[in-house]
Structure formats: C-alpha cells, structure tokens
Amino acid sequence: AQSVTQLDSQVPVFEEAPVELRCNYSSSVSVYLFWYVQYPNQGLQLLLKYLSGSTLVKGINGFEAEFNKSQTSFHLRKPSVHISDTAEYFCAVILYNTDKLIFGTGTRLQVFP
Amino acid sequence: GAGVSQSPSNKVTEKGKDVELRCDPISGHTALYWYRQRLGQGLEFLIYFQGNSAPDKSGLPSDRFSAERTGESVSTLTIQRTQQEDSAVYLCASSSESFNQPQHFGDGTRLSIL
Numbered sequence: 001a002q003s004v005t006q007l008d009s010q011v012p013v014f015e016e017a018p019v020e021l022r023c024n025y026s027s028s029v030s031v032y033l034f035w036y037v038q039y040p041n042q043g044l045q046l047l048l049k050y051l052s053g054s055t056l057v058k059g060i061n062g063f064e065a066e067f068n069k070s071q072t073s074f075h076l077r078k079p080s081v082h083i084s085d086t087a088e089y090f091c092a093v094i095l096y097n098t099d100k101l102i103f104g105t106g107t108r109l110q111v112f113p
Numbered sequence: 114g115a116g117v118s119q120s121p122s123n124k125v126t127e128k129g130k131d132v133e134l135r136c137d138p139i140s141g142h143t144a145l146y147w148y149r150q151r152l153g154q155g156l157e158f159l160i161y162f163q164g165n166s167a168p169d170k171s172g173l174p175s176d177r178f179s180a181e182r183t184g185e186s187v188s189t190l191t192i193q194r195t196q197q198e199d200s201a202v203y204l205c206a207s208s209s210e211s212f213n214q215p216q217h218f219g220d221g222t223r224l225s226i227l
C-alpha cells in the first residue's frame with residue numbers, strides 16, 4: 001500500500017535558522033510529489049511540486065525540496081526561516097496517472113524570534 | 114459512517130448545465146474545506162467555512178462557483194453553466210478546528226463535463 005510519512009510532528013526553530021522538514025513515501029508505482037502549507041484560518045496552499053525533470057524543485061516563499069528516488073524521500077528545506085513561516089506543512093503524493101491524493105500527517109513548523 | 118461523505122461520487126453532465134456537489138463533514142467538525150484537483154495535479158483550494166461563514170471566498174475560480182453551509186454541517190458547492198475546464202475531482206475536507214488539526218478528506222466527486 002502507498003503511504004506518506006512525516007516523522008516530525010513539530011519542528012521548533014529560531015528565526016533565520018535553516019530548516020528541513022522530512023517526508024518519505026512508499027509506493028510500488030511512480031508518484032508525483034507535493035508540499036502544501038496551511039496558515040491559520042486558511043486552506044491548504046501548494047508550496048511546490050515534483051512531476052518530472054530536475055530533482056531539485058524550488059517553490060514559493062524561498063522553499064525548495066529535493067526528490068531522492070533511491071531513498072524515496074522528498075524533504076523540504078529553507079536556508080533561513082521567518083516568523084511568518086510558522087504553519088503546518090503537509091507532504092503528499094499522487095500515484096502516477098491517477099488523481100488519488102495521499103497526505104502525510106503534517107509537520108508543525110514553529111519559528112521563534 | 115464516521116468519515117467525510119461526498120455525493121455524488123461521479124457526475125457526468127453536459128456543458129452549460131448546473132451541478133450541485135454535497136459534502137457531509139464529520140459530526141462536530143467546525144471547519145470545512147472545498148478543493149479542486151485536476152488529473153495528476155495538486156489540490157487547488159476553493160473555499161473554507163468556519164461554522165456557517167466563509168471568511169475567504171477568493172479561491173473560487175469564477176462567479177459561476179458558489180458554496181454554502183447550513184447548520185454547521187452539510188455544505189454544497191454549486192457550479193453554474195458548467196464548462197469543460199470544470200472537469201476535475203472536487204474534494205471536501207473537515208477538521209475540528211481551523212488550524213493545527215488534521216483535515217479529514219472525503220473520497221471526492223469526480224465531475225466530467227462533456
């Protein structure tokens with residue numbers, strides 16, 4: 001069965017520090033990979049996605065993620081976080097050529113001054 | 114059941130017709146979300162309800178789209194004068210609060226516009 005694992009439920013960091021939010025998936029078929037962010041009182045917003053091509057994907061707000069097929073990972077990184085990055089971050093996959101969306105359980109990024 | 118229920122599961126209609134999609138959230142969940150998902154693409158956020166009110170409707174693609182929620186329970190998403198680009202899976206999710214609580218998704222309504 002396909003699944004998405006976000007090992008860290010919470011990640012506290014200080015402002016301007018680098019951060020990495022981990023995401024691993026398991027699937028017997030190819031997948032598309034996504035990171036979503038949810039700010040308070042809002043719905044999910046797409047941060048970035050990997051469909052094909054370069055394994056390093058750049059998204060909005062200075063975030064980037066790297067697809068590692070051998071490790072089945074798609075970790076999200078930002079070199080220097082801001083207070084405004086405090087939010088819930090969700091990793092998700094869609095099985096190739098389908099619209100079945102599978103989410104991880106989310107990681108709460110808390111940025112402190 | 115205890116999960117989010119959406120109906121119909123599939124809807125095929127002709128261009129120009131109106132459609133109504135229904136979402137029954139988990140009982141007691143105050144937050145309700147509508148998303149659209151095209152084949153192989155990510156979620157597109159449409160609208161969010163906290164209780165019966167929608168603080169932000171800016172995600173709705175056009176004025177043909179509208180949504181309402183009554184009794185802090187059932188929500189309907191209505192698309193008027195459907196176009197072929199409206200073809201997608203429409204997903205509903207609910208959560209117990211608007212933030213820091215997992216969203217529970219329904220199985221979606223697959224809408225096909227001929």
